[in-house]
Amino acid sequence: MSDFSDALARGDFVVTSEIGPPKGINIDKCLDEAEHLRGKVVAINVTDIQSAVMRFGGLATCHLLVERDLEPVFQMVCRDRNRLALQSDLLSACKLGVENVLCLTGDHNVLGDHPDSMPVFDLEAVGLLQCVRTLCEGRDMVGNELDGAPSFFPGAVVAPGADPVEPQIIRMENKIAAGAKFFQTQAVYDVDQFAQFMKQVGGFGVPVLCGLVLLKSAGMANFMNKNVSGVSVPKRLIDRLKADKAKTKSGETAVEIAVETIKGVRDLCQGIHIMPLGWDHLVPDIIDRAGLA
Amino acid sequence: MLVTELKPEEEILGSTESDASLFLVGCNGCASACETGGAENLPALQELLAGAGKTVTGTTTVDFLCDKSLVRSRLRPFSRQIVDSDSVLVATCGVGVQCVADSVLKRVRPACNTVNQGGTRGTWPGSERCAECGDCLLDKTGGICPITNCSKSMVNGPCGGTTSDGKCEVDRQRDCGWYRIYMRLKDLKALDQMKDVVPPKKHGNYLPSYEVMTGEHWAVDVPVAEEAKNE
Numbered sequence: 001m002s003d004f005s006d007a008l009a010r011g012d013f014v015v016t017s018e019i020g021p022p023k024g025i026n027i028d029k030c031l032d033e034a035e036h037l038r039g040k041v042v043a044i045n046v047t048d049i050q051s052a053v054m055r056f057g058g059l060a061t062c063h064l065l066v067e068r069d070l071e072p073v074f075q076m077v078c079r080d081r082n083r084l085a086l087q088s089d090l091l092s093a094c095k096l097g098v099e100n101v102l103c104l105t106g107d108h109n110v111l112g113d114h115p116d117s118m119p120v121f122d123l124e125a126v127g128l129l130q131c132v133r134t135l136c137e138g139r140d141m142v143g144n145e146l147d148g149a150p151s152f153f154p155g156a157v158v159a160p161g162a163d164p165v166e167p168q169i170i171r172m173e174n175k176i177a178a179g180a181k182f183f184q185t186q187a188v189y190d191v192d193q194f195a196q197f198m199k200q201v202g203g204f205g206v207p208v209l210c211g212l213v214l215l216k217s218a219g220m221a222n223f224m225n226k227n228v229s230g231v232s233v234p235k236r237l238i239d240r241l242k243a244d245k246a247k248t249k250s251g252e253t254a255v256e257i258a259v260e261t262i263k264g265v266r267d268l269c270q271g272i273h274i275m276p277l278g279w280d281h282l283v284p285d286i287i288d289r290a291g292l293a
Numbered sequence: 294m295l296v297t298e299l300k301p302e303e304e305i306l307g308s309t310e311s312d313a314s315l316f317l318v319g320c321n322g323c324a325s326a327c328e329t330g331g332a333e334n335l336p337a338l339q340e341l342l343a344g345a346g347k348t349v350t351g352t353t354t355v356d357f358l359c360d361k362s363l364v365r366s367r368l369r370p371f372s373r374q375i376v377d378s379d380s381v382l383v384a385t386c387g388v389g390v391q392c393v394a395d396s397v398l399k400r401v402r403p404a405c406n407t408v409n410q411g412g413t414r415g416t417w418p419g420s421e422r423c424a425e426c427g428d429c430l431l432d433k434t435g436g437i438c439p440i441t442n443c444s445k446s447m448v449n450g451p452c453g454g455t456t457s458d459g460k461c462e463v464d465r466q467r468d469c470g471w472y473r474i475y476m477r478l479k480d481l482k483a484l485d486q487m488k489d490v491v492p493p494k495k496h497g498n499y500l501p502s503y504e505v506m507t508g509e510h511w512a513v514d515v516p517v518a519e520e521a522k523n524e
Contacts (some may be wrong), residue, residue, distance in 0.1 A: 083493065105452045108444055108463045119445065126449035141493070159453040167475040168486045171450030177490050186453055229454045229462050235310040 002099035003071050004043040005153040008182060008207045014271030015292055016073060016209060017283055018045035021056035024032030027064065030056075033280040034070055035248065040284045040293070043100055045073040046274070047082060047287035052112020059093055066097035073155070074098045079104025082122040082205055083131065083141055090135055094150030102153045102184065103128040103175075126171070129154055129178035155182035158198035158208075161190065168230075169200055176206050184273040186230045189237060189257075191264035198268045207270035214279050216256040218242045223267070250284050255289065262290040295386035295423065296505065297329045297405035305338075305382070306345050308402045308432040312379035315402075316371065317340055319354040320392055329405050330354070338384060338404060348487030358389030361419045365396050375399060380499055387423030387431060387438055394436020395421070400438040400481055400508035403429040411501035427498030440494075441464035442470025445446040448491040451475070 007014045008108050019033050034044055044065060048058040062072035081089065093101070095243075105124040109117045123131060131141055138149035156175040162168045172183065188194045201208065213231075215221055215224040218241040220230050237257055241248045248254070262272055272292075276283055287293055299305075309315060317335055325331025332354045340351050342383045351374035356368040368375065375381060375397055383390045384404040394401040409425040422441035430448065431438060444463040451471030454462035459472040478484050 105445060105447065108454070110444075110463050121445045122496060123454070124447045124449060125443065127491060130490075130492070157453070162453065162455060163457045164475070166484075167451050167455075167471060167487070168453070170484065171473075171511050173488055174294075174449045174490050176490075226345075229456050 001151070002043070002153050004073065004100050005181070005277055006200050006291070007042050008270060012042075012271075012293065013266065014207075014209060015041045015274065015287060016043045016045060016271065017041045017263075017274040017276060018047060018073075018075075019061070019280065020047045020050050020277075021048070021058060023053070023055050023060045025056065027056060027061065030061065030247060031064060031068070033276075034065055034068070036280045038070060040287050041274075043071040043073045045075055045102060047073040048077045048104070048106070049112075050107075051264060052107045052109050052114070053080065054112070054114055059089060059096065059098070062093065062098050063096040068092045070181075070186060071100070072098060073100040075102045075104060075106065076128060077104045077289055078121055078125065078128055079106035079109060080120055080124045082120055083127075086123060087131060087135060087140055090132060090152070091146075091150055099151070099153055100155065101132060101154050102157065103132065103180070104157055118203050125156055126174050126178045129156060129175055133179035153181055154179055155184065156180040157185065158183050158201075159186040160188060160194050161186060161232055162230040165197060165200075170198075172201060173204065176204055180206060182206060182270075185209065187209040187224070187228075187275065188261065189215075189231075189233050191261060191268075194265055195268055207235065208259065209271040209273040210265045210269050211273045211275060213275045214251070214277060214282065215257055216251075216254060216277070216279065247257050251279055255282055258286045259289045262286070262292070266286050294326065294426065295329045296386065296408040297324050297384075297386050297410055298412055299329050299384070300403070300429070302341055305341065305402075305404055309342070309345075309347065309380060309382060310449045312347065312400075312402075314348040314350050314378045316350050316375045316378040316381045316399075317342070318358070318368070318381055318383045318385075319352070320356075320358040320389050321354050322357040322359070322385075324358075324389070324405065325354075325384040328415060330389075334384065335389055338382065342382070350378045358383070358385045358392055359421070361395065361421075364389075364392045368393070368396060370384045383489070387429055387441075388419075388421045389426070390431045391421035391423075391428070391436055391438055392419060394431070394477075395419075398480060400432075400483060405429065406498075408505065409499050409501045410505050420523040425499075426494065428495045430491060433489060433491060434474045435481055435483065435486070437470065437474045437477055439470050439474060442468070442473065444470075446494075447471065450487055509523045 065072040319330040364425040380400040424440045426468045
């Protein structure tokens with residue numbers, strides 16, 4: 001299977017990161033960002049029309065990574081494709097060298113840049129996980145036999161900071177029952193809260209990678225607190241971002257906070273998933289300073 | 294008018310499997326016209342339940358189960374029987390099932406599927422909505438419809454978009470349907486129900502049949518027109 005699944009099976013503390021395809025066909029900058037991550041992370045998530053803002057395709061980007069000998073995690077949302085297209089793209093993905101698939105429901109169209117588009121949501125993340133499993137077993141969703149079955153390492157997401165968190169945990173169990181083999185979480189800033197969460201889900205026996213979003217500014221932190229469900233940046237971190245503007249602007253504060261968070265969660269989970277949102281050049285430094293190199 | 298059809302007997306017995314006693318509610322409105330939940334249709338359901346060894350603690354029909362004020366006043370005389378029952382089986386459309394669920398703190402189980410009519414809609418006096426999906430799963434969601442109450446119509450729990458005050462990130466005035474379902478199932482001590490993975494919806498059921506679209510099956514205009522022609 002994939003290097004990512006092998007590393008988790010070995011019990012390594014695994015690091016993944018992500019890139020976001022561009023709005024347009026100039027993909028080189030995005031691939032350069034992936035180059036920053038070479039040798040530092042075991043796999044690179046490629047977002048799928050992230051935040052419902054129309055972009056270059058995730059599957060094509062994944063294939064470009066495979067060509068460069070970088071291992072992708074193909075993110076798949078249910079917002080834009082019905083079950084025919086999802087299954088078809090999964091078959092294509094396998095043939096294009098994709099081994100890891102992250103199954104998501106997806107942000108609603110209304111939150112993106114094409115709010116008048118038709119939301120599909122024929123399946124949702126749980127149904128998509130079931131669909132991946134069925135394809136890997138050699139059948140399509142209605143039981144027709146496939147001429148050549150794909151093979152995937154499927155995963156899902158969870159929001160440890162949701163309040164209440166119990167419905168998220170129940171849904172996490174549904175995702176495991178539907179075939180999720182790993183979880184990458186929504187951004188975590190509160191290590192104590194994450195520890196509580198891990199206490200509740202540790203017994204599920206499925207590896208969890210703690211999500212980190214680099215804090216670029218106090219404004220960004222405030223924006224996330226106001227608008228991103230299940231994410232809360234503590235006031236003490238916002239104060240730190242405000243205190244030394246030059247340090248925040250250079251990314252040094254973001255790196256420090258990320259390194260502290262990694263050290264805090266290191267013994268709680270099976271890895272971290274860094275979402276740099278364009279600050280990919282800082283990821284190697286974070287990994288080195290957290291002692292994960 | 295909302296068109297209903299009875300769920301298959303095995304599905305009704307499946308959803309009521311854990312119930313030893315049930316209270317049965319029908320509707321004298323659309324469900325009566327559809328011959329699914331009218332007063333004359335309840336004996337067959339009662340027989341089905343009795344045949345499976347269940348006690349029916351009582352039955353009643355309400356003129357319009359979609360009128361919540363009416364539902365509450367009409368069910369009040371039966372409070373004792375309802376409290377003593379393990380669940381309430383409701384033979385009507387998705388709106389009526391949700392109105393009953395909102396009126397009693399009991400598991401409410403739908404006996405019918407609501408058939409899609411391709412755009413024809415009645416009006417609702419309350420906030421309950423039915424998408425006429427033809428594959429009713431109110432039994433699994435505490436009597437609150439995830440198809441109409443969740444902006445993504447999720448069937449297996451909430452996405453990550455629930456705000457800390459239980460609203461939907463798509464429209465912050467709107468309650469997160471799954472937050473409501475979670476709170477409801479918690480009140481009913483039935484949270485385990487959320488772990489029952491629901492298979493992908495049968496979206497083929499949204500395609501209305503020829504009979505429904507042409508109106509010949511339900512509308513009175515055809516015989517009236519025939520009569521007029523004969524005169």
